[in-house]
Amino acid sequence: MPTIKRYAISVQYIGKNYAGSQIQFENGKQIAAPTIQGELEKALSTLIYGSRCAAGSEYNNRPIKAIFSGRTDKGVNALGQEVHFDTDETIVASKFLYSINEILPYDISVTNLREVDKSFHAQKSAKKRHYRFEFINRRCKNAFDRDLLRVKYSTDEERMQKSLNYLLGEHDFSSFKSSGTLNPSTICIIYEAKVSKVGDKVIIDIVGNRFLYNMVRTIVGTLLEIEGHNLEPEHMKDVLEARDRRKAGMTVSPYGLTLMKVMY
Numbered sequence: 001m002p003t004i005k006r007y008a009i010s011v012q013y014i015g016k017n018y019a020g021s022q023i024q025f026e027n028g029k030q031i032a033a034p035t036i037q038g039e040l041e042k043a044l045s046t047l048i049y050g051s052r053c054a055a056g057s058e059y060n061n062r063p064i065k066a067i068f069s070g071r072t073d074k075g076v077n078a079l080g081q082e083v084h085f086d087t088d089e090t091i092v093a094s095k096f097l098y099s100i101n102e103i104l105p106y107d108i109s110v111t112n113l114r115e116v117d118k119s120f121h122a123q124k125s126a127k128k129r130h131y132r133f134e135f136i137n138r139r140c141k142n143a144f145d146r147d148l149l150r151v152k153y154s155t156d157e158e159r160m161q162k163s164l165n166y167l168l169g170e171h172d173f174s175s176f177k178s179s180g181t182l183n184p185s186t187i188c189i190i191y192e193a194k195v196s197k198v199g200d201k202v203i204i205d206i207v208g209n210r211f212l213y214n215m216v217r218t219i220v221g222t223l224l225e226i227e228g229h230n231l232e233p234e235h236m237k238d239v240l241e242a243r244d245r246r247k248a249g250m251t252v253s254p255y256g257l258t259l260m261k262v263m264y
Helices: 036-049 093-103 157-165 215-228 235-242
Strands: 005-013 077-087 108-116 128-137 169-172 187-198 201-208 257-263
Touching: 005 036, 036 077, 036 093, 036 108, 093 108, 128 187, 128 215, 157 187, 157 201, 157 215, 157 235, 201 215, 215 235
Parallel strands: 077 257
Antiparallel strands: 005 077, 005 108, 128 201, 128 257, 169 187, 187 201
C-alpha cells in the first residue's frame, strides 16, 4: 500500500481577480467563481497526477485537496500563505517549484515546498499570523496608487501608534468582527501592532494568534475614524471594551491588505 506523504508549500497571490482564497459552496454545490484554492488544487492535481485530473471544474475531480492556514477575502493578497496537501507521490522540490509555477496563473506563485510530519496542519498548527495593511495618505491621486485606499486628510503616526497600542494583548475583539464569522470565539491575542510611514504610504503591521472575519480591515477603519474626526487615541480602547460592532469604524477596502507570514 502506498505511503501517504504530507507536504507544506508557501504561496503568494494577488487577490484582486479571485473570490477569496477558499472554494465556496452553496447547497452542497461548488460556486462557479475563481478562487486561489481552486487554481492551486487544479495545478497540483495536474502536475502530480496528470492532466486528466484537471478536466472539468468540479471539486471532486481534483485528487489533491489543499488545506490553507486561513481564508482570505476577495481582493486580499498573500506574501506568505501556508498550505498543506497529502499525496502518495514523492516530490522533488526543485523540479516541483519550476513546474507548478509554469502551470499556475500569473498572479499566483509557490515559493517553497517541504515535506512535513503528518501531524502538521497548515491551519491548526499555526501560532501567529502577520497581516499588513497599506494605504496612501495624500490629497491628490497618482496613477501608480493602483487599488490602494487613498486617505485625503492628514494622519499622525504617533497618534495612530497610541491607538493601536490599546489592542495589544489578549482581548475580546467582538467590536471588530463582521457578521460572517463562522467561529463563535472572539478572543484573540495581538502580539504586535505597529504603524510606519514611507513617503505617502502608511503601513500598519499586526501580528496575532488568530483574526476574526474582517478584523484587520475594521481595526484600520476605526483607526481612520479616530484620525479623521480628531478623536483621542483612547477611543480605540472604548471601542474594544464595548464589544459592539456598531461602535467601531467602517470595514475598509480589502485592497492593500496582505497576509505577510504564518508562523509555526
